[in-house]
Amino acid sequence: MSQDRTCTHTQLPADKELVLKVMPMPADTNNNGDIFGGWVMAQVDLAGSVLPARRIQGRMATVAVNEFVFKQPVRVGDLLSFFAEVKRVGNTSITVQVEVYAEHIRTQGRYLKVTEASLTYVAIDENGRPRPIPKLPGDAP
């Protein structure tokens, strides 16, 4: 039987963009009855790719998970919201911060931060090699 969570409810971040909402299923649990960390990591990788994909416009690959913290367990019945923010745009890579908030399906509107992570994505060409990130209007030449 899984233990109670430290219920420190919090506000959703105003400086990050909501990029994914998903509800884990009982099939996603580990031996403790909580949601398997690898499932959470896969969702974070997907969520983290949303803002870089908008900028990279083409093939890309995850090159690094720089940091990944499971702050609280995720439970069956949680609805997860994934928020992302671009932290760095390099020559060929983009680094993103992702925060995951859980609200129980029966008590929606009360949020608990369960996970935070930093990931880096690389724009790649047809040969799988790094390519420059397309410039935006107003970027330095």
Ligand SMILES: CC(C)(COP(=O)(O)OP(=O)(O)OC[C@H]1O[C@@H](n2cnc3c(N)ncnc32)[C@H](O)[C@@H]1OP(=O)(O)O)[C@@H](O)C(=O)NCCC(=O)NCCS
């Ligand atoms: C992604 C990949 C093409 C990068 O090739 P590479 O030869 O390592 O590329 P480089 O050393 O030129 O680095 C490319 C960019 O990634 C960044 N990078 C490389 N390793 C990194 C790391 N460990 N952490 C953070 N950033 C890293 C570099 O800083 C560089 O960014 P910049 O141009 O903005 O400064 C290659 O490593 C690869 O194919 N990896 C497998 C990807 C994969 O299968 N991902 C899982 C499924 S999507």
